Amino acid sequence: MYTLSNRLKIFSVTLVLLGALGWFYSYSASHVSLDEVKTMLAEEASSGGGHGEVADTHAVAEESHEATTNSHDAEATHADAAEGHDEHAEHVMHQIHNRPYSALYVAAFFFMMIALGALAFYAIQYASQAGWSPVLFRVMEAITYYLLPGALIVLAIALWAGPHIFIWMDPEVVAHDELLQNKSDWLNTTWFTIRGLIFIGGWSAYRYFSRKFSLAQDNADINDNRNFKKNFRISAAFLVFYIYTESIMSWDWIMSVDPHWFSTLFGWYVFASMFVSGITVIALITIYLKSKGLLEFVNDSHMHDLAKFMFAISIFWTYLWFSQFMLIWYANIPEEVTYFVTRIEDYKLPFFGMLIMNFVFPFLVLMNSDYKRIPWFIVMAGIVILMGHYVDVFNMIMPATVGDRWAIGLPELSAVALFSGLFILIVFYSLSKAPLLAKGNPFIKESEHFHY
Amino acid sequence: METSKVIHAIYTDDDVLMAAVKKVKAAKYHIEEVYTPFPVHGLDKAMGLAPTRIAIAAFMYGCVGLTVAIVMMNFIMIDDWPQDIGGKPSFSYIENMPAFVPIMFEMTVFFAAHLMVITFYLRSRMWPFKKAENPDPRTTDDHFLMEIPVHGSINDLQALLADTGAVEINIVDKEAH
Numbered sequence: 001m002y003t004l005s006n007r008l009k010i011f012s013v014t015l016v017l018l019g020a021l022g023w024f025y026s027y028s029a030s031h032v033s034l035d036e037v038k039t040m041l042a043e044e045a046s047s048g049g050g051h052g053e054v055a056d057t058h059a060v061a062e063e064s065h066e067a068t069t070n071s072h073d074a075e076a077t078h079a080d081a082a083e084g085h086d087e088h089a090e091h092v093m094h095q096i097h098n099r100p101y102s103a104l105y106v107a108a109f110f111f112m113m114i115a116l117g118a119l120a121f122y123a124i125q126y127a128s129q130a131g132w133s134p135v136l137f138r139v140m141e142a143i144t145y146y147l148l149p150g151a152l153i154v155l156a157i158a159l160w161a162g163p164h165i166f167i168w169m170d171p172e173v174v175a176h177d178e179l180l181q182n183k184s185d186w187l188n189t190t191w192f193t194i195r196g197l198i199f200i201g202g203w204s205a206y207r208y209f210s211r212k213f214s215l216a217q218d219n220a221d222i223n224d225n226r227n228f229k230k231n232f233r234i235s236a237a238f239l240v241f242y243i244y245t246e247s248i249m250s251w252d253w254i255m256s257v258d259p260h261w262f263s264t265l266f267g268w269y270v271f272a273s274m275f276v277s278g279i280t281v282i283a284l285i286t287i288y289l290k291s292k293g294l295l296e297f298v299n300d301s302h303m304h305d306l307a308k309f310m311f312a313i314s315i316f317w318t319y320l321w322f323s324q325f326m327l328i329w330y331a332n333i334p335e336e337v338t339y340f341v342t343r344i345e346d347y348k349l350p351f352f353g354m355l356i357m358n359f360v361f362p363f364l365v366l367m368n369s370d371y372k373r374i375p376w377f378i379v380m381a382g383i384v385i386l387m388g389h390y391v392d393v394f395n396m397i398m399p400a401t402v403g404d405r406w407a408i409g410l411p412e413l414s415a416v417a418l419f420s421g422l423f424i425l426i427v428f429y430s431l432s433k434a435p436l437l438a439k440g441n442p443f444i445k446e447s448e449h450f451h452y
Numbered sequence: 453m454e455t456s457k458v459i460h461a462i463y464t465d466d467d468v469l470m471a472a473v474k475k476v477k478a479a480k481y482h483i484e485e486v487y488t489p490f491p492v493h494g495l496d497k498a499m500g501l502a503p504t505r506i507a508i509a510a511f512m513y514g515c516v517g518l519t520v521a522i523v524m525m526n527f528i529m530i531d532d533w534p535q536d537i538g539g540k541p542s543f544s545y546i547e548n549m550p551a552f553v554p555i556m557f558e559m560t561v562f563f564a565a566h567l568m569v570i571t572f573y574l575r576s577r578m579w580p581f582k583k584a585e586n587p588d589p590r591t592t593d594d595h596f597l598m599e600i601p602v603h604g605s606i607n608d609l610q611a612l613l614a615d616t617g618a619v620e621i622n623i624v625d626k627e628a629h
Binding site for chain 2: 325
């Protein structure tokens with residue numbers, strides 16, 4: 001049995017409080033007026049960039065805005081240059097206003113995605129009747145406990161932020177945009193909310209029953225595998241539900257921030273991201289618990305398998321990332337390629353940095369078989385992978401909402417602190433609620449003796 | 453030809469074989485070779501064989517393949533006969549790199565896989581038309597054979613092997629190769 005220590009409680013509550021404080025500060029600081037933005041832009045023009053919080057070069061100003069952040073500019077008409085300058089200032093003001101919302105949303109989504117990825121991994125273990133992994137089930141169940149609160153928070157932020165993140169939620173924009181009018185049967189706030197609730201309801205229902213059956217199996221008679229069989233069936237059904245809803249969720253919650261742009265493999269791409277993040281967190285929490293002297297039944301071979309998954313899914317993510325990138329780059333169709341033009345022009349460091357963190361680093365570090373058994377190697381690769389996938393979500397949301405006014409500064413870091421604190425609190429609370437070994441699982445002996 | 457005496461102990465079960473290998477090793481005998489109809493998990497460790505270095509070789513072969521792909525595509529598409537494909541006549545490898553990634557990947561895999569197989573054959577001293585070293589054809593079906601060179605007392609070794617569950621123990625003269 002694991003008990004939630006006071007130190008961990010204080011640590012995570014402190015993270016939440018510090019994060020909330022930092023975020024509210026940056027939120028209130030972001031309410032700049034149009035005049036202030038004009039002064040700021042004039043200063044930037046004279047000093048050639050190098051402004052306080054916004055760490056990006058702003059030399060590319062006008063043209064790149066028009067080519068890139070499509071939504072805000074959809075209504076722009078540009079009668080003359082002076083009017084254009086005013087519009088630019090207003091545009092920048094919106095981006096500065098959007099930043100705290102987007103920062104909060106990116107972090108909320110990132111931690112929700114970890115729980116959802118772990119849930120998919122857990123369901124796969126049941127559906128495939130895997131023999132190696134049942135010793136890790138309680139860790140996975142604890143991580144997925146965050147899914148319900150985490151996903152509700154994401155949906156709540158999406159609805160609260162509204163047009164600050166999702167431009168199609170602004171009726172004024174839709175009125176001037178024929179493409180958005182055509183998409184309004186799907187992209188409207190009511191249907192968006194209902195869909196979100198259906199996803200969350202389905203995932204949480206599976207998580208609730210699966211956990212229930214898993215605990216019931218522990219107390220059942222040794223020959224009574226009914227709870228396991230039920231879990232097997234609902235896991236298989238859930239995976240079907242999951243792959244559809246996950247895909248639709250990724251269009252709704254991420255892809256629709258650029259409502260003119262679409263990619264048909266986006267659902268898979270987001271799936272790869274959440275899957276590898278989920279597996280990485282399973283590995284990290286397992287190593288943490290082992291370092292506390294718990295989980296003595298988890299051996300080197302289990303860690304080796306988790307690290308193999310981290311390695312393999314990192315490559316899978318790269319494969320999907322590249323498949324999406326190469327086709328769009330090669331075809332070079334303006335309405336598609338604008339997505340990558342924005343990212344390469346304004347987000348060079350996070351865009352290419354993410355490839356190093358999500359692919360090159362884990363690929364080289366985890367390639368050697370022996371290194372997959374060394375805890376500090378897994379931790380090192382895992383932390384880089386998690387940061388890389390945070391940057392991945394960042395790259396998916398930010399260009400549409402804040403354009404080149406991005407930075408990883410106070411709002412982003414405090415939002416990460418806020419949700420990591422919440423995540424740790426909820427996950428470790430759930431860990432303390434049940435024995436750490438799912439002893440009733442029919443594969444538990446095989447899993448305990450798992451040896452490679 | 454020079455000959456030496458070896459003992460062939462034959463087993464019919466891989467678990468029995470594994471236990472036998474451990475026992476023979478514990479009694480400080482040198483196991484020359486074990487012939488099995490399928491790979492037996494953990495046998496290499498039990499026999500005390502040095503860990504394989506094929507993974508390191510594979511990594512290096514992969515790097516060679518990657519290099520060959522880059523040099524080859526650079527020559528074909530950039531230097532020798534620059535081509536305008538998809539409106540990208542940039543004559544620069546790095547700017548056209550995304551188009552070459554599939555080739556870079558495939559060549560890496562191709563070199564790693566083929567050279568790995570060739571290395572394996574060379575290290576195992578196998579080539580076409582070579583006479584099989586396998587001393588007993590039953591080891592290609594359902595029997596396991598452990599080969600131990602005889603130095604000193606044959607009887608002790610025979611007793612030990614009989615004790616480990618060998619179904620057959622033969623003393624044979626083996627040609628050195």
